[in-house]
Amino acid sequence: MKKILGSLGLSILLLAGLSSCQKDDTVEQQNITVDGEFNTECSYVDSNWGPNAYINTYIINQTQTNLMYSQSSNIARLLQVPTVTLRFVHDNTSTSSTANAISYSTGKIYFGETLYRQALNYGQIVPVMVLAHEYGHQVQYRYSSVPSVHEYTARATELESDGYAGYYMRRGYGASWDEAGPGFNFAYSIGDYYTNSAGHHGTPPQRRSATRLGWYLGAYNLSATSFDQYFFYYYEKYVLPGNLRPVQKPKYIDDEIDKFISSKLEELIKINTGEISAEEFEKL
Numbered sequence: 001m002k003k004i005l006g007s008l009g010l011s012i013l014l015l016a017g018l019s020s021c022q023k024d025d026t027v028e029q030q031n032i033t034v035d036g037e038f039n040t041e042c043s044y045v046d047s048n049w050g051p052n053a054y055i056n057t058y059i060i061n062q063t064q065t066n067l068m069y070s071q072s073s074n075i076a077r078l079l080q081v082p083t084v085t086l087r088f089v090h091d092n093t094s095t096s097s098t099a100n101a102i103s104y105s106t107g108k109i110y111f112g113e114t115l116y117r118q119a120l121n122y123g124q125i126v127p128v129m130v131l132a133h134e135y136g137h138q139v140q141y142r143y144s145s146v147p148s149v150h151e152y153t154a155r156a157t158e159l160e161s162d163g164y165a166g167y168y169m170r171r172g173y174g175a176s177w178d179e180a181g182p183g184f185n186f187a188y189s190i191g192d193y194y195t196n197s198a199g200h201h202g203t204p205p206q207r208r209s210a211t212r213l214g215w216y217l218g219a220y221n222l223s224a225t226s227f228d229q230y231f232f233y234y235y236e237k238y239v240l241p242g243n244l245r246p247v248q249k250p251k252y253i254d255d256e257i258d259k260f261i262s263s264k265l266e267e268l269i270k271i272n273t274g275e276i277s278a279e280e281f282e283k284l
């Protein structure tokens with residue numbers, strides 16, 4: 001059987017277990033996946049998906065399919081990464097098998113049909129949000145300076161991807177908060193990908209706060225790498241203990257942007273601590 005060795009990109013989790021056919025829960029729930037080894041003997045797709053899963057370039061109908069491919073190009077352009085190889089994963093024997101979306105370091109995003117349907121049930125905007133989040137990981141794979149977080153954790157990369165999604169939904173997709181706020185809330189509640197892994201994705205309040213920060217940054221035209229610098233400058237400023245004290249503003253932080261984001265810090269803190277609830281978040 002043919003084996004394809006993927007390149008080892010940004011490694012944040014286990015490589016162990018990828019070569020076997022056994023399900024590895026850690027890898028399965030990790031949506032930033034390092035391609036290790038594809039084993040077509042056991043699974044048509046790869047070991048992150050069920051043994052009977054298969055991929056193609058079609059999701060639900062032609063309208064959905066066309067929309068996703070055009071959004072994919074738009075997101076790539078805005079986030080300054082190459083357009084990924086976007087594929088949809090189906091499984092006629094199991095719905096849970098495809099309740100996931102995976103961003104691969106080799107420039108691919110695989111979007112599971114079950115997750116897609118759950119997202120679409122809420123509204124057209126939600127699958128686009130999921131795709132934008134996965135593209136956030138592509139930025140992290142592509143630029144060695146991203147994420148510029150001090151403590152490198154899976155959670156930081158996940159929250160930053162939520163930030164990129166917030167940025168894109170405002171700046172690229174052109175959503176209003178009335179649409180985007182409830183959409184994001186819903187996105188955090190669906191799929192294996194979202195619910196079973198709060199530990200590494202961040203808690204829902206943290207995710208809402210990260211998204212809202214990305215949304216505010218979407219008022220400005222930022223390069224992919226400068227978005228990252230802004231994102232962590234503010235996120236760490238209000239999240240890390242004791243960090244909210246006045247600190248020397250780095251040169252790369254523009255005065256006007258700083259003035260604007262600083263005026264939103266109180267709200268971002270309240271979202272992050274949960275003082276602003278999920279329902280209130282939707283109505284901001």
Ligand SMILES: [Zn+2]
Pocket residue numbers: 031032133134137158161
């Ligand atoms: Zn993610």
